[in-house]
Amino acid sequence: MGSLVRVGEIFRYKADKDPGPAVVDGYRNFFHVTSAPGLRRAQLERGIDGPSDFQAVDGVRRPAILIRSSPWKAGSEQTPWHDVFDMNGGHVRYFGDHKAETRVPVGETLGNRTLLQAFAAHQAPTPDQRRKAVPLLVFRSVRRNKQDKGYVEFCGFGIVERVERVVQWARADSSTFVNYVFDLALLDLSSEDDRVDWSWVNDRRNAELTVEQTLAHAPRSWREWVDEGAAALPRLRRRVARASLQRTVDQRPRPGSPEAADLERIYHRFDGKKIEFENLAAAIAARVIRHRGAEYHEGWLTRPSQDGGTDFVGRLDVGIGPSVTKLVVLGQAKCVAPGTNISADQVARVVARLQRGWIGVYVTTGVFSTRAQMEIAEDRYPIILIHGLMLAQQVRQLCNETHAGDLDACVEDLVEQSTAEVVHRRPEEILLT
Structure with a gap:
């Protein structure tokens, strides 16, 4: 060479x-x-x-x-x-x-x-x-x-x-x-x-x-x-034209690594606490969407009995000045034991709620099955998948930036200081805010 x-x-x-x-x-x-x-x-x-x-x-x-x-x-x-x-x-x-x-x-x-x-x-x-x-x-x-x-x-x-x-x-x-x-x-x-x-x-x-x-x-x-x-x-700009499928092993932290320890702490902190995990998921989804400079606005959390495949709602603004279009972002949050597979059917619940021009986000402590990823890639569904390893990495980055590396204090403040309300509203209402 x-x-x-x-x-x-x-x-x-x-x-x-x-x-x-x-x-x-x-x-x-x-x-x-x-x-x-x-x-x-x-x-x-x-x-x-x-x-x-x-x-x-x-x-x-x-x-x-x-x-x-x-x-x-x-x-x-x-x-x-x-x-x-x-x-x-x-x-x-x-x-x-x-x-x-x-x-x-x-x-x-x-x-x-x-x-x-x-x-x-x-x-x-x-x-x-x-x-x-x-x-x-x-x-x-x-x-x-x-x-x-x-x-x-x-x-x-x-x-x-x-x-x-x-x-x-x-x-x-x-x-x-x-x-x-x-x-x-x-x-x-x-x-x-x-x-x-x-x-x-x-x-x-x-x-x-x-x-x-x-x-x-x-x-x-x-x-x-x-x-x-x-x-x-x-x-x-460099673009890699391929379906971005990840093996499940690549969505999990390496055993014994700091990321594995962080993910376990996140899972045990939020296991059984649906609303609190949705606060975390909404914040991490916002962080991922904004990392390329996108203008994203967090909205609200949905009532557990009425979410219909949606746990949080946000809005993505594209354009500048008067030339802006607003897109609804629907989020699903699933706190499961690290390594647990999220199936194609589970992801399909979010996809089914998406209307023309809407975007989905699925945040989990688990991993996305190959079939789930293939269906998204083949059908070109506009949905962002945030698996356990990415979640742990994003939370670690956030706590290093805001809490001197104290993960526990970071997630507690994130939950306590969240301004997202639990409401029963139609997702499209966020376009009016």
């Missing part, structure tokens, strides 16, 4: 950074693939890294920005936040490098400053300005050979689509601090067989080549983005 780097490929990233062997411990050597004569080695030592600016024949440019997320650190005192990877949908939500103990202003840490500068170029209005923009190459640490460190997965390349300031918890002393979070758009690589040619990055590091000349090895989507800008993103 030479310098070709495939999305989803795992690389060995050894501490000695020796570029010599092509394969180490059964995986291609990151430093072997990315090295080039006369160039300093590419590194992923920091979360936001990459070759520095340099003077080329046509001006100063930065070759690339390399981003690495370390999921195994998420929820720790050093890294209390959780980056979100949706590679199939072409989206990564990545938290910057400001920390509670950082003494410089929030935008002045090396990583945040680098991405903020990149964002400005990624929003440039003309092709000439966008041609000078810096591509992002995204990696995340993965566990292999019983090791948390030393292996990275290539997740794709793209640009900064949006930047937001957020307030985060510092778990060490339960204080708060301000950081940046970056929404990254991963671009399509279908014309390149889902691979990036690292020669493109090395070309961008060659001072004798103009930025126009470096486009020879650039992915088609990058060249089209340079020409067309943000208006082309809906067409250029």
